[in-house]
Amino acid sequence: MLNKIKNKVMSGKRLTEADALELFKSDDIFTLGTLASYIAEKKNGKKAYFIRNRHINPTNICVNRCKFCAFSRSRGQEGAFELTIDEIMERLRKGQGTPPHPPLGKGGRRGGKTPYSSLLTPHDFSEVHIVGGLHPEWPFSHYLEIISAIKKEFPELHIKAFTAVEIDYMSKISSLSIYDTLLTLKKSGLCSMPGGGAEILSLDIRNRLCPEKISGERWLEIMQTAHNAGIRTNATMLYGHIEDHTHRVDHLMKLRELQDKTGGFQAFIPLAYHPKNTDIKGSYTSGIDDLKTIAISRLVLDNFDHIKAYWIMLGEKISQLALKFGADDIDGTIIEEKITHSAGGLTGEQLTAEQLVHLIRKAGKIPVERDSFYRPIKVYR
Ligand code: V47
Ligand code: SF4
Helix, strand or coil: HHHHHHCCCCCCCCCCCCHHHHHHHCHHHHHHHHHHHHHHHHHCCCCCECEEEECCCCEECCCCCCCCCCCCCCCCCCCCCCCCCHHHHHHHHCCCCCCCCCCCCCCCCCCCCCCCHHHHHHHHCCCEEECCCCCCCHHHHHHHHHHHHHHCCCCCCCEEEECHHHHHHHHHHHHCCCHHHHHHHHHHHHHEEECCCCCCCCHHHHHHCCCCCCHHHHHHHHHHHHCCCEEEEEEEEEEECCHHHHHHHHHHHHHHHHHHHCEEEEEEEEEEEEEECCCCCCCCHHHHHHHHHHHHHHHHHHCCCCCCCCCHHCCHHHHHHCCCCCEEEEEECCCCCCCHHHHCCCCCCCHHHHHHHHHHHCCCCCCECCCCCCCEEEEEE
């Protein structure tokens, strides 16, 4: 049944919207996996990437309150938090969080009785990933101070920060254009941007999911401006809630079109919806849907170099399987994660580099520790 599409993939032809829909309708996940793996290997060989990174959420106070988001709070609401710059720096200096497994013993890199948290220093990660709510009172200068403080103390650390939604908000509160907002952040030390806030780009679903959020068109415009300003970004898609396959395909087509223009996206990350404590409720995604979505993304986004299977949302085992379904990246050590865990995340909050290497190796791939631009730091042969 998938023969026509298979021939197209094998001969390097671009898939159409109709092809992508047919792939979503198909139950033949083995053919999907084989085709997606073929493309992934053409692009990245047997390599599968991970990064030593650390997430920081400066605040969960947010004026948007998207219906799928269990992380955000209103000001004064129970569970609302805002980190001071000192608290952010403290996290970067020491690391936080509980280890998923005891520290490695003799012969391992981390051993003895030293508490795990005191061993996590910025030298243990090369990238900090910063995403937060739209705080009703923080001025633009506060975001700049966060970035500058990190850059000053840890000049080597790559700062991947702020979604297009946060950039739009900063541009409003600073009365600067999007371009100037981005350039000002870049001058303070911003190196690249995460792919969040894309959700589902089409209007009808977006209006039901997150009516206060910037439109899909605006999200794309901000990403285009970031790419023009020399800032590389990722792209995401939140799937498994109220959307159907046509919305997912429309989303992928829009990303592919922008990537044709700018080439500024590094990785695409399908984000599996988590339903707990959200306003729209619903259920967790299935493993089959997760794998199909990864594979179809790999096949449709022919101009993206990397497809990331975000282990925090997919779980360790499905993200490992995803490496056989077109993904070539599983994200990183993370250390502290709040967005998924507020919505019923089922994984731990961190994995060690050793655990990530093991996971990749058992999928028959070559683990490559990367930097934020996918340059290899260490290849684990
Ligand atoms: O934009 C919010 C999503 C995103 C839920 O670029 C939810 O490398 C599932 O963008 N269930 C933020 N997802 C996270 C993000 C990200 C994560 C990891 C790596 C990168 C990258 C980017 O989290 C939000 C939203 O789409 N989200 N609530 C939920 N209930
Ligand atoms: Fe705010 Fe982002 Fe959560 Fe929406 S997804 S409520 S913008 S933190």
